[in-house]
Amino acid sequence: MLEKKDLEYFNYGKFENDKFWKRLGGKPNFKNKNILDFGCGHGSLCIDMAKDGAKIVNGIDLSDKLLKFACSNLSENYSSLEQNIIFEKKNLLNAQFNRQYDLIVTKDTFEHTTNLPEILDKFYDILKTDGKIYAGFGPLYNAYNGDHGRTQLRLPWMHVMLSEKFIVNRYNKNNKDKIYKIQDLGLSKYSFKEYLKIFKNSKFQIEYFCTNKSDHPISNIFNFLSKFEFLKEYFTYNIYCILKK
Numbered sequence: 377m378l379e380k381k382d383l384e385y386f387n388y389g390k391f392e393n394d395k396f397w398k399r400l401g402g403k404p405n406f407k408n409k410n411i412l413d414f415g416c417g418h419g420s421l422c423i424d425m426a427k428d429g430a431k432i433v434n435g436i437d438l439s440d441k442l443l444k445f446a447c448s449n450l451s452e453n454y455s456s457l458e459q460n461i462i463f464e465k466k467n468l469l470n471a472q473f474n475r476q477y478d479l480i481v482t483k484d485t486f487e488h489t490t491n492l493p494e495i496l497d498k499f500y501d502i503l504k505t506d507g508k509i510y511a512g513f514g515p516l517y518n519a520y521n522g523d524h525g526r527t528q529l530r531l532p533w534m535h536v537m538l539s540e541k542f543i544v545n546r547y548n549k550n551n552k553d554k555i556y557k558i559q560d561l562g563l564s565k566y567s568f569k570e571y572l573k574i575f576k577n578s579k580f581q582i583e584y585f586c587t588n589k590s591d592h593p594i595s596n597i598f599n600f601l602s603k604f605e606f607l608k609e610y611f612t613y614n615i616y617c618i619l620k621k
């Protein structure tokens with residue numbers, strides 16, 4: 377039985393998917409492509425790409441709960457796509473892949489992904505020649521809400537202003553599950569500058585790169601402020617990029 381909350385999130389994903397592709401300059405051609413969705417969550421992007429003609433969409437994630445929803449939803453509501461979609465729990469870095477991919481897509485996952493340089497190296501190995509990564513993610517850690525509310529500090533940018541030691545101690549006083557570092561909250565903690573450096577130092581060519589894509593009214597102010605070098609780190613909230621092998 378699919379939970380209402382999960383179904384609502386899944387259905388909302390369809391609107392988010394359109395925005396994702398728009399912010400990346402438009403949807404690529406999925407026809408007959410092998411695609412990996414890294415951090416597929418509820419699986420809504422996978423369903424859309426399979427509907428658009430992808431041959432195989434392999435959605436991988438680490439969350440048992442989300443994968444269980446994705447699999448049940450596929451068989452209950454999209455059974456005609458069952459031969460095109462594989463949802464599975466896979467830790468990318470030590471996983472074996474029995475196919476090469478034309479495209480790797482990853483939506484709202486890199487802000488949670490530690491060891492990104494190693495992840496990109498693995499992507500390089502499993503992509504076909506000329507294969508591409510389509511990545512869009514945020515909020516970045518140094519943005520006003522970059523802690524995704526997980527530090528429980530409530531005020532914007534507080535997680536950036538306070539020391540990690542203070543945040544960890546405060547969190548541990550109020551929670552049963554103990555943490556030792558910010559990354560234990562499922563956040564990469566990479567700064568905007570670090571992402572840029574990681575992409576530039578990777579084996580990929582950066583084919584497309586843009587930041588601060590949003591339709592929120594306040595985004596215009598943030599976009600303006602992000603143009604000042606000393607404010608860029610704190611007012612750059614997302615990244616959309618295409619990396620080519």
Ligand SMILES: C[S@@+](CC[C@H](N)C(=O)[O-])C[C@H]1O[C@@H](n2cnc3c(N)ncnc32)[C@H](O)[C@@H]1O
Binds near residue numbers: 419438439442467
């Ligand atoms: C914010 S959700 C986004 C899910 C989906 N892409 C979407 O846009 O709705 C981030 C997802 O990435 C997954 N994730 C985080 N780190 C991961 C990793 N190293 N490998 C696979 N999945 C990961 C999480 O379990 C979570 O489902």
